[in-house]
Amino acid sequence: MGQQPIQLNLAQRAEITEFHDVDTSTFSYVVRDPHSQACAVIDSVMEIDTAAGRLSQRGADRIIAFIRARQLQLQWIIETHVHADHLSAAPYIQQQLGGKIGIGAEITTVQNTFGKIFNEGTEFARDGSQFDQLFNDGDHYQIGGLDCLALHTPGHTPACMSHIIGDAAFVGDTLFMPDGGTARADFPGGDARQLFQSIQRLLRLPDEMRLFMCHDYQPDGRELRYHTTVAEQKRSNIHVRAGVSEDEFVSMREARDATLGMPRLILPSLQVNMRAGHLPRADSNGTVYLKMPINVL
Template sequence: MNPNVRSFHHSNTGTWTHVVVDPATRRASIIDPVLDFDMASGRVSTESAQRILEYVATTELAIDWILETHAHADHLSAAAWLKRQLADGSAEPAIGIGHGITTVQKTFKKKFNLDDQFVPDGRQFDALFVDGETLCVGDLDGQIIATPGHTPDSITYQFGDALFVGDTIFSPRGGTARCDFPGADAATLYRSIQRLYSLPDATRVFLAHDYPAQGEEAIAQTTIGDEKATNIHLRGDTSAADFIALRTKRDASLATPKLLWPALQVNIRGGQLPAPETRDQAFLKIPLDSKGFDT
């Protein structure tokens, strides 16, 4: 059985959130939801996530899962907030992510100098998925495909003919994910994408991001066939050596994502904000690169 998919674009971060619906039971999953955040003011808000709730309510869906393709570095996750809003007293959606999140948590616990209240064992999530594992959304059978390379925790969700690939691949005009984050590796990403390229050409590919040029529309989905034929970084006939060389050169020129530090502090916690340090005030940390600064 193939799912119905409704996609929501968050223009400030170029993020796509997808609602995956089993047409038979009206049960559904939300993939990669976004929490609004203004860096200059520190304001956190939920306008974008409210759009998801309104869609769920008006179409009378029951949400089984809130799924993350990985701990994103370019937006804050709304998973925890949505889970609270969707709880009905007897049940609530479960938040899932790849098991590799524990590696990411350990790395960024050190970078943020977090105390022992933050335990990097994945307990902040309800499920840690491994390659080949299955999950159900109504009568839809989902499969986990491990697709590391961009990050150690990157996974792809497959429901019928639909893939939800996170940052592993973008639209053909956007290419592939960067491989310069901790634990990232271009050769590993190449192998992960080859797994996806082995699927039928008609397989639908739902993207986590698209960054269109001015005047162009953001693209929510493509196909395996389109990616293999025209992806600017990795076509079906691109060799591993050529891809690694391209990715290495390109990554050396990329800027740090604007929301890297706020996003990862929240996303390694499953979308929870840091605990308040005073009665009602929470804080985010920014590690300083002060080498060469004369103190």
């Protein structure tokens, strides 16, 4: 993981509105430049009823209505990684509002891995071309006048990116709230040691930086929370608080991951999300099908 010097402008405070999908415990965000109408959407959700084989866009419609009501201009639709627990609504939002869909450049690694698992043919491009922007570590971009920085933080997946936007960082599944710990690292291409190193990179950010989660599973039934700070994570994270060594973390993470079942929506999610939220090509009868590989994961 190449690491570029991190240049931050914490004087810029992004305006952030969260949207919670109860079924998948996922947070999506609208991030706005307070000095313009420019905004971005991070980690949108498309709902799926797997029993009926039906998709819906209730959550995306809420985000679209929010943006339209405030006459915002959508510049970016960002995926922090290829999610295994929910489907992305990025193409639907783009169709309604415009904007560029972006993900980490290591999406090509994920596409190669899961292209084989799902036995995709040569018509499935494995070069990331389904996305408008592939972020490399250290890439800078703008949301209006807001300075944004993409950091490669792999370990949960090879393509995980954290996005620093003004005084806030969107960390995907790399970290959970302090009482939730950290993401699993046992998916194909995951690596617990790499995850620890990525998290340490985040914990070297300024203590006051706000960290926004992709999920909160509300341990012990506590109230829902969607953001924390670097200082709180270093002080209280049950897996990687200050003083936990890399070897201790790797031992814990690998033992814990060995007890976990696969996410409920992993098979439909990966097939859709590795295509930037697009569905597979329709079959000869005009119907779209999702595959269920047997005894592979």
